[in-house]
Amino acid sequence: MDWYNKNTYFQHLFNILLNRIFLRRNLPQDSINAIRTLRFANSISPEIFSTYKPNFSELLNPSDYYVLNSHLPPDCRITTHILLFSSARDGDSWSTFINSILYQGSTFIIIKEKDGNIFGVFAYEDWELKPNWYGNEKNFLFSIKPKLRVFPSTGYNDHYQYLNYGTKTLPNGLGIGGQFDFCGLWINSDIINGHSMATPLSSTYSSPQLSKKQEFKVDEIEVWLVKPTEKEPDEIPKGPKGSALDRNPAELELLEMATSKKMYSKDVREPNLLIDDE
Numbered sequence: 001m002d003w004y005n006k007n008t009y010f011q012h013l014f015n016i017l018l019n020r021i022f023l024r025r026n027l028p029q030d031s032i033n034a035i036r037t038l039r040f041a042n043s044i045s046p047e048i049f050s051t052y053k054p055n056f057s058e059l060l061n062p063s064d065y066y067v068l069n070s071h072l073p074p075d076c077r078i079t080t081h082i083l084l085f086s087s088a089r090d091g092d093s094w095s096t097f098i099n100s101i102l103y104q105g106s107t108f109i110i111i112k113e114k115d116g117n118i119f120g121v122f123a124y125e126d127w128e129l130k131p132n133w134y135g136n137e138k139n140f141l142f143s144i145k146p147k148l149r150v151f152p153s154t155g156y157n158d159h160y161q162y163l164n165y166g167t168k169t170l171p172n173g174l175g176i177g178g179q180f181d182f183c184g185l186w187i188n189s190d191i192i193n194g195h196s197m198a199t200p201l202s203s204t205y206s207s208p209q210l211s212k213k214q215e216f217k218v219d220e221i222e223v224w225l226v227k228p229t230e231k232e233p234d235e236i237p238k239g240p241k242g243s244a245l246d247r248n249p250a251e252l253e254l255l256e257m258a259t260s261k262k263m264y265s266k267d268v269r270e271p272n273l274l275i276d277d278e
Contacts, residue, residue: 058088059110059118059222064144068108071150073124073138076106076227085223087191094191097221098165101127103236106227109174110144111187111194114217118144119196119210121176121185123161126229131170135160141176141184141205151184151207159204165189177204185210192218 057065069077084107085100101107103126110120124138139160141151153160162175173194177184184202187194194217196210229236 057222058086058220059112064148067148068142071140072226079227082225084225087221092191094189097191101223103229103231104225105229108224108226110222111218112220113211114219115212117146117211126231127163129164131164133159133162141207143210151205153204154206156203178202194218
């Protein structure tokens with residue numbers, strides 16, 4: 001039984017199976033607090049809102065999502081999880097991708113490369129256009145294929161996340177961990193090329209190389225909102241429309257109803273293409 005004592009995931013799933021099937025303890029249907037408690041403990045999944053049927057995701061299966069969800073901060077397990085962006089559904093436009101994630105809240109970004117590996121990041125803080133690194137220690141990198149693994153932050157540095165484009169002297173793209181030109185995970189602002197570098201591990205997340213080769217080509221991307229932004233409307237820059245949600249107004253309305261929050265991607269600004277490293 002030594003393997004059982006060491007495998008916390010199996011223990012948790014076995015307890016769920018025991019309660020649901022053998023002891024026939026049904027889920028509470030009329031208690032919001034009871035449902036919230038179970039989701040807080042990762043005993044039931046979060047409510048998931050996706051346009052994909054019958055599968056909720058092109059890149060994740062339920063067991064993948066269960067493991068990732070177990071690593072989320074507790075306040076991200078009790079919310080409605082929403083598919084914000086899918087390149088299979090919304091296309092591979094960088095501006096559409098960025099305008100779908102800016103100022104939304106805590107997110108999963110999942111990437112499938114052309115060589116078949118699947119990996120990504122959980123970012124607790126809102127994605128914002130900034131000239132420097134930001135974020136916090138709640139972030140983590142993860143690998144789905146070839147092996148499901150999670151890489152929490154190490155505290156070695158504060159290079160948790162980076163997003164910028166349209167600048168003269170700064171890197172244009174989305175970065176996670178490490179340093180410029182040597183990131184644990186990087187997506188160029190063409191949303192086609194990226195890299196994952198480690199010698200042998202990335203300093204910020206102690207993650208190995210996530211892609212088969214250091215340089216990779218993006219095949220597909222999904223972005224999941226797991227906790228809506230806590231920013232007030234007047235804290236969010238305004239600007240031209242351009243998100244994936246803007247092209248689906250009926251779906252946008254349903255998402256706003258599901259979260260009881262305004263989805264700000266339809267109002268975010270375009271970058272100032274003249275800014276540099278100030």
